[in-house]
Amino acid sequence: MASYSLDEFLGAGVLKDMGSNFAEDGWDDVPTLKIIRADDMDALNLTDIQRDALELRIYLHNRSLMKYAERLEASGIGLIDLISMKPSELATKFRMRRNHVTTFVDTTMSCAIQLPPDLTRVSSGSRRRPSTASRCSDEGKELVSSKPVLKPPPFELHRSTLSESLVSSFVESYSKVSPVASSRPSNARKSNASDMGYESPTLLRPVDARKPNAPRGVFAAIPTARRMRGMVKAPTPDNIIKLSVLERVSVRQLAPDHKTGVDVRTMKGAKKPQPFKASNLWSEKATLFFCIRRPGCVMCRAEAHQLFARKPIFDALGVQLVAVLLEDIDEEVWAFWPRFWAGMVVLDEKRDFFRALGGGKLMKDNLFTGFCLNPLARLNWKRAMKTGIPGNARGEGLIKGGLFIVRRGKGGVSYQFAEKNFGDWAPLDEVLQVCHYMKNEGECGS
Numbered sequence: 001m002a003s004y005s006l007d008e009f010l011g012a013g014v015l016k017d018m019g020s021n022f023a024e025d026g027w028d029d030v031p032t033l034k035i036i037r038a039d040d041m042d043a044l045n046l047t048d049i050q051r052d053a054l055e056l057r058i059y060l061h062n063r064s065l066m067k068y069a070e071r072l073e074a075s076g077i078g079l080i081d082l083i084s085m086k087p088s089e090l091a092t093k094f095r096m097r098r099n100h101v102t103t104f105v106d107t108t109m110s111c112a113i114q115l116p117p118d119l120t121r122v123s124s125g126s127r128r129r130p131s132t133a134s135r136c137s138d139e140g141k142e143l144v145s146s147k148p149v150l151k152p153p154p155f156e157l158h159r160s161t162l163s164e165s166l167v168s169s170f171v172e173s174y175s176k177v178s179p180v181a182s183s184r185p186s187n188a189r190k191s192n193a194s195d196m197g198y199e200s201p202t203l204l205r206p207v208d209a210r211k212p213n214a215p216r217g218v219f220a221a222i223p224t225a226r227r228m229r230g231m232v233k234a235p236t237p238d239n240i241i242k243l244s245v246l247e248r249v250s251v252r253q254l255a256p257d258h259k260t261g262v263d264v265r266t267m268k269g270a271k272k273p274q275p276f277k278a279s280n281l282w283s284e285k286a287t288l289f290f291c292i293r294r295p296g297c298v299m300c301r302a303e304a305h306q307l308f309a310r311k312p313i314f315d316a317l318g319v320q321l322v323a324v325l326l327e328d329i330d331e332e333v334w335a336f337w338p339r340f341w342a343g344m345v346v347l348d349e350k351r352d353f354f355r356a357l358g359g360g361k362l363m364k365d366n367l368f369t370g371f372c373l374n375p376l377a378r379l380n381w382k383r384a385m386k387t388g389i390p391g392n393a394r395g396e397g398l399i400k401g402g403l404f405i406v407r408r409g410k411g412g413v414s415y416q417f418a419e420k421n422f423g424d425w426a427p428l429d430e431v432l433q434v435c436h437y438m439k440n441e442g443e444c445g446s
Contacts, residue, residue, distance in 0.1 A: 004031070004341065004342035006019055009061060013053055015054060025043070025044060030061070032121070033054075035114065056073055062111040063104065063111060064103075064388060087101045090104065115312055119316040239359070249277070249356075251275060251349075252328075252349065285444065286318060286320070286405065286407050286408045286445055287322055289324050289406065292325055294332075294395045294396060295395070296395060298381070298387075303425045304341040319405070323341050324346055326351050332394055351399070363418065377423055400418065400420075402418040403416070405431065405438075408444060415431065
């Protein structure tokens with residue numbers, strides 16, 4: 001899967017020096033930048049070349065084809081024209097593998113992430129400016145558009161298969177070449193990815209999210225059956241943990257939220273900050289703690305990647321993301337961050353978060369009964385391997401992890417998920433529903 005390093009995403013082409021510009025406007029991480037709209041590009045004063053490069057890189061990142069980004073961008077050919085090329089020409093001209101060509105030209109893949117219609121993009125820090133789509137004048141009144149009324153596009157848009165942002169982007173792009181409203185007909189863009197509704201986005205709840213069953217947590221993995229003729233059963237907790245238990249946990253920051261210009265090489269081997277109370281993290285803002293069994297594990301990396309891909313949704317819901325490790329292996333930390341997870345990473349040296357997931361004791365299994373004799377764990381491994389993510393076997397990998405969602409302040413634990421089988425993922429629908437309910441109840445913070 002593609003890296004979440006912002007500098008790698010922007011590349012060495014026309015977007016190379018745009019990181020600070022994007023960050024100033026609140027687009028300072030890859031998942032957020034990937035939901036940028038045409039009006040946001042206008043507000044950033046991006047040139048047509050920069051727009052085409054950004055749209056191309058978003059498309060490639062969604063398909064884990066960033067290895068071809070520099071070659072395709074340097075060609076100067078727009079995304080639509082590239083998609084329209086013959087597969088043999090793509091393979092020859094850009095040295096693309098046959099299976100990658102198939103992925104590249106497949107415009108029906110649902111691999112883009114879209115904000116649900118009931119949410120709006122929210123800056124995750126007070127230093128950021130408001131969203132460009134909702135800027136107001138100095139008097140506090142919304143700026144009035146001076147554009148004339150436009151004729152509809154020359155064909156019907158099928159909204160059932162297009163994202164709202166793609167539809168609006170198309171209408172806006174069409175206005176640039178419309179004989180009625182065009183202000184620059186001589187240099188209208190010939191290739192704009194937003195002109196085509198080629199990609200159905202992955203739209204997850206929360207929409208009409210309801211309160212979860214009395215906040216005792218949800219363990220939604222498939223129940224673990226006894227193994228070896230009933231003699232072996234994986235340990236699982238019964239009740240959600242009390243907040244007082246987590247308030248005693250101390251953690252040490254290993255990596256901050258990734259920002260543009262951060263060189264991982266300068267952070268390797270650096271002195272780690274002093275430990276602090278984990279409760280400091282949720283004192284002002286609801287926090288999702290993703291407790292990782294091992295950062296080099298392919299299943300853990302795959303879950304981290306798909307969870308962080310929804311960061312704009314969590315930002316809009318007022319929930320911050322924190323990854324928790326149980327051991328500090330320097331090379332493994334920097335191989336994991338920011339490629340698979342670009343949010344904060346902390347170390348739980350005493351493994352108190354992991355004990356809390358197990359109801360007071362570590363949920364430690366063994367490789368033979370927990371993986372080799374467990375078909376569900378093997379299926380989880382095969383699912384992760386299909387993503388193409390590399391992995392290794394370094395570090396402690398038998399202590400199971402999970403996920404906590406903690407309300408702001410003294411609100412308590414709202415959701416808890418324990419990894420019953422190696423590689424179990426917390427269901428995203430459940431996680432987002434809980435966060436949506438917390439936001440509606442004012443339990444997330446700003």
